[in-house]
Amino acid sequence: MVLNILHYPDPILAQKAKPVDKLTPELRALIGDMVETMYEKEGVGLAAPQVGHSVRLICLDPTGPKERTNLMVVFNPEIVAREGFVEDEERCLSVAETSCKIIRSDKITVRGLDQTLAPVRYECDGYLSRVFQHEIDHLDGKTIVDHMSRLKRTMYEKKIKKWQI
Ligand SMILES: [Zn+2]
Numbered sequence: 001m002v003l004n005i006l007h008y009p010d011p012i013l014a015q016k017a018k019p020v021d022k023l024t025p026e027l028r029a030l031i032g033d034m035v036e037t038m039y040e041k042e043g044v045g046l047a048a049p050q051v052g053h054s055v056r057l058i059c060l061d062p063t064g065p066k067e068r069t070n071l072m073v074v075f076n077p078e079i080v081a082r083e084g085f086v087e088d089e090e091r092c093l094s095v096a097e098t099s100c101k102i103i104r105s106d107k108i109t110v111r112g113l114d115q116t117l118a119p120v121r122y123e124c125d126g127y128l129s130r131v132f133q134h135e136i137d138h139l140d141g142k143t144i145v146d147h148m149s150r151l152k153r154t155m156y157e158k159k160i161k162k163w164q165i
Helices: 025-040 126-139 150-164
Strands: 045-047 057-060 072-092 095-113 119-124
Touching: 025 045, 025 057, 045 126, 057 126, 072 119, 072 126, 095 126, 095 150, 119 126
Parallel strands: none
Antiparallel strands: 045 057, 057 072, 072 095, 095 119
C-alpha cells in the first residue's frame, strides 16, 4: 500500500524516533508499505517518521525506482565511523519544492539490524553514504530544513505559510 507522506512542518518529523527491539506483524507490513511508497514516489530513501511512524526504521535503494537492485531495510541504524567531508545538493520527499546544499561525511560505517533483526554493517561512500545520513537525520527529528542557513530557512517558512492559508 502506498502511504501518505508527511510534510514539514509536521511535528512527527521533528520527533526523535524510538528504537525497535521486536518484529511485529505491523512492522513487517510497514516495511513492505514503505518500500512500495519509496519507489512509487521516486525516492531513493524513506524513513518511518515520514509516513507517520516514529520508529527507527529506514529503507533505501540508491539505484532508484527504475532499477530497484540494491534495496536495504535497516532498523536502528547508527553511524559508528566517519571519514572526510563532501558537499552536495539534497532534496526530500517531506520538504516540498526546495533543495539544500549539505556538507556530509564522505565515508561512513553504519551498524543496524536487517529485516529479520539480524545485525548488519554497511561501509559506504558517495551517494549511498549521503542517503544513509539523510535518512538517519529523519530518525533524529531532522530534515534538510535544519541544514538551511537562517536566511534560507526564514524564506522557506514564509513560502510554506502561504500554502497553509
Ligand atoms: Zn528526507
